[in-house]
Amino acid sequence: MNDNVIIKTEDLCKHYRGGVIRALDGVSAEIKKGEVVVVIGPSGSGKSTFLRSLNLLEIPTSGKILFEDVDITNPKLDVNVYRRKMGMVFQHFNLFPHMTILRNMTIAPMKLLKKTKEEAEAKALELLKLVGLEDRAESYPSQLSGGQKQRVAIVRALCMEPEVMLFDEPTSALDPEMVGEVLDVMKNLAESGMTMLVVTHEMGFAREVASRVIFMDEGQIIEEGTPADIFENPQNSRTQSFLSKVL
């Protein structure tokens, strides 16, 4: 097996109401180290469900998820250990409102990775600096703009030193003028070699940053390829009709 593969799913299914709703309907995919995979598709096509299954925020109905060759759907495994290796960024940021930005970023490394306060804070401040927010360390989330919150959410996840980052529509809840600052951070992250899986409607980002684009519809992967393949030369009629609407 290719040891460059970080995450591999095999025939992943997530059904609701006994199979009436098939949010995921047999998804087999691979994400290799250093890849930036962008997932696109119409609303309700299962993009979020796919992403959230990977760190088991949704428990798949059937199928396998191999994280570095370990099947993490095995109920005997401690999923918390694997979640630490997968950073996740949400549409609505989900910062902890009762903690300062610094605390938001240090609590998990301190409690879970047993880092000292000094180590965790040094790392957090270094990352905050990278996203231009080092002067907001002592602020509370409510004092930040949406774009700032999302940048903090990204570096909060990075504080755990994950092997892969999952983004679920990270810019969809932002005012248009703040989208750019978040995409820039993600672009820099991609350039630094981070493995990323990004659900987004930002086709410009997909074109420019993605190493691979996956088009999903009705819980299935319909088509995948390089941005050039997908955007310039889509093969499937569903891909074509989706792109004609969003581009």
Added chain:
Amino acid sequence: MEWFNKWLDTLYNTFMVDQRYMTIVSGFEKTIVITFGALLIGVIIGTIVAIIKVFADGNKKLKILDVICNIYLTVIRGTPVVVQLLIAFFIIFVSAKDGTMVAIITFGVNSGAYVAETIRSGIMAVDSGQNEAGRALGFSKLRTMQYIILPQAFKNILPAIGNEMIALLKETSVAGYVAVVDITKAANQIKNTTYDQINPIMLVALIYLILVIGLTKLLNVFERRLRKSER
């Protein structure tokens, strides 16, 4: 002004002779100790029950604990606190000489049943994204609850906890049933020794009233502060 001087004389006889006011003072202390002790126990039990109920929702493994919690809630809410006090003192803790500890435990266990529902609703009111963010970072269910959900839930329900404290303060006035000389019982004792049917009881009523008004004011200030910090 004749009646006024006469009233002062009565007050002197009732409260000052033999330092009877000390009974009121120590009764006041008991009332406060029982109230806060019970509140503490109530919040601890309420938190545990609330967490079990939240976790048991959709987890079959916790079914038994959930059933136990439901029995507790039903029994406690289905019987008067005075009866619970009598059961505790005369049936469960038979060897207890001083009823104070028994009263603290009973009022605490009683309060827990009511606080549990408050805390549970406070937990449910926290955005589900908070739980997801905690879990996604790798925190277990329980740690996510501890570090992320509960602090926010408590902030939401602090006013309700304050109201519970006020309710408890008044409820503890039945502690005299189990040989506890709280402030109400103290007034009753002075009434019986001095045959002053009016002043001891009125004084105690006044003390309760002032305490409740004071606590309510304090709570309102606190609540306003909380609102402000939420922006």
